[in-house]
Amino acid sequence: MNSPVFIPYQSFISIDRLSDVSVYLQISNQLINAIQRGYLPFGTKLPGTRKLSSLLEVHRNTIVSVYDELLAQGWIEIFPNKGTFVIGKEQDTTTVQTFRQNNLENYPRETGFSFKTSNILDNPFEHSDCDYIFNGGIPDIRLTQVDQYSGIYSSILKRKAHKIGQYNYDGSEFFKQNLSQYLNLSRGLPISKNNLLITRSTEMSMYIVSEILLSQDDTVLVGALSYFSVNMIFQRTGVNILTVSIDEEGINVEEVRKICEKQKIRMLYLTPHHHYPTTVTLSVKRRLELLNLSQEFGFIILEDDYDYDFHYDKSPILPLASADTKGMVVYIGSFGKLLAPGFRTGFIVAPENLMAEMRKYLGIIDRQGDILMEHVLGEMIAEGEINRYLKKSLKIYKERRNHFAALLKHHLEEFIDFKIPSGGLAFWTEWKTPVNLMQLSRNCARNNLFIPKTLLYQNQNLTAIRLGFGNFSIHEMEKAIEILSKNVKITLTKDKN
Structure with a gap:
């Protein structure tokens, strides 16, 4: 059997004496890793406890505990008067020579199988250490009163502890009831809780909408300047994206009409409250014209109200969804954007038949939900804290x-x-x-x-x-x-x- 002298144990066993994991378990886990990856071939004779303790500069009893652990897990055999061996057939010395020339590798850098790749979803966000x-x-999250929100969360955690283990992707009924009333009063949306789908973020909302409402080769209209993240989601679906110019009154409605007269349009995506990125507000006249066009040509209006809460000089114009009587508008928004990131959530507003299908998708990608956080947000609405x-x-x-x-x-x-x-x-x-x-x-x-x-x-x-x-x-x-x-x-x- 192979001599342990050729194996450089110090090169692949590293001990962190400040770690919470005991030293003997650190050594055990690294030896098992070496066995699994073939760097300690089956049949390899391991050093005696005194020899290995000397090599690794640990107490002999630590190595005794290591070998006990390996034996209990079935990685080694101990033969009296012969030694300790990795379970398996004896290897020839060429395996050990190969081992001597290679250090123990980390986790594989590449898969051993092929898979689909796409540059459409490459992360466009950059990071910097600049001040x-x-x-x-x-x-500015520094403005948030985290202690106050944490207090509400803690209180609900004590009162609702029995619900922690329950899966509830459909969301908190209490939150949906309060949010529907809040949206009715603040945004003129005449909805009930049955018209709401609670999501983790605007991006999740967009993903669910695109999965259900868009198919390969559908045509989607967006502003000539539009939000890059949403365009990436659309492109992943395989749709054709056409752009429409933006002026001081928002998206050019006449261009929309001309395109609709030439070809079938499945969806129009827009941010009417403050167009991204130009910040212009879609005029009231054009809002009504777009609603009429959507009914005439049968295209969906996907309304993204990403910053409705932020208005300073006058009351904001109500969303298109507030004037939709034919069920042509799907409304996406976020709640708690002014709060710390962990206290925010996204939502979708749509007719109930579409809600039923969306809940199926949400149940697949976010089965557990965050019912406790939703209770917190619901109480903040009910108590007037949000306002x-x-x-x-x-x-x-x-x-x-x-x-x-x-x-x-x-x-x-x-x-x-x-x-x-x-x-x-x-x-x-x-x-x-x-x-x-x-x-x-x-x-x-x-x-x-x-x-x-x-x-x-x-x-x-x-x-x-x-x-x-x-x-x-x-x-x-x-x-x-x-x-x-x-x-x-x-x-x-x-x-x-």
Whole structure:
């Protein structure tokens, strides 16, 4: 049988003495790993307990416990006066020589089988260690009162503990009842809890909708500038995507009509409250025209109200879904966006027959749900906590919006055009002088300001950036705009040269 002298145990057994896992189990697990991967071939003779304890610099009793563990699990045999052997047939020495030339590998880097791949779903999001980071318009989680929400959660956990183990992908009836009333009052949606599907996120909502309502080679209309993540979900479904221009009143309805007159359209996706990325609001006139067109040509309107809660100067225009009497609109939104990420949820509003099918899909991809968190959100609605927090937060975000606008005007007025948005957490900036936005982003990153490529919009007719302000304090946005302004001038100088 093979001599243990040739095997470099120190090269593949590493001991972490600060770990919560006992040393003997660490050694046992690594020896088993080596056996499973063939680096300790069947029939290999293991060192004696004194020899191995010396090699690994541990107490002999530790190795005794290791061998006891391996024996109990059936990996080794112990023969009196002969030694300890890996269970299996004796190997020749060439196996050991091969072992000597190779260190124990980590988990396999590649599969041993083929599978479908797609670049459509490649992660478009970037990350950076810069202190200042622009985004597409997300809230500042530092404003959330996590302790208060955690208190509500803890209270419900004690009162609802018996429900923790229950699967309930259909969601909390209490939350759905309160959310339906909230949406009725705040967004004019005349719905009941039977018209609601609770999801984990807007992206999950989009995925379920696309799986049920879209098929290969269907045609979907989106804005000429649209939300990249949603387009990725549509493309994965195999649909044909056509773009429609956007102006100061939102999506161009006449273009929609002309396309419908030429071919069959399955769905129109839009963000009417604040179009992503330009932030323009779809006019009331065009909303009514689109509803009429959807009934005339039979296409679905998928309405994404991603930031309905964020409005500052006047009451927001009600969703298209609030005026839909023919069941042509599927409404997607999020609840608790102002709260910490763990306290947010997504939802879909649609007629009951579509809800029945959607619940089937939700039951497959999210069977357990999060009924306790939904109870928390339901109580926050019932107690008026959401409205109080919303009112307080909007005051802060309005101040930030106004200050951000003043900074853009002071530092960048000669380079950009922009309008102060009536709501949302981002500005749409169009550049008077074309500047290489990718180069600008790289220059800013070298100066501690990160601008992701997903915020950059540039072609031969347009140079624009969507700049989120909600996540910045006053001081942070001042620093960010200062860095941006400085690097705009640097980039323009390099472009000229």
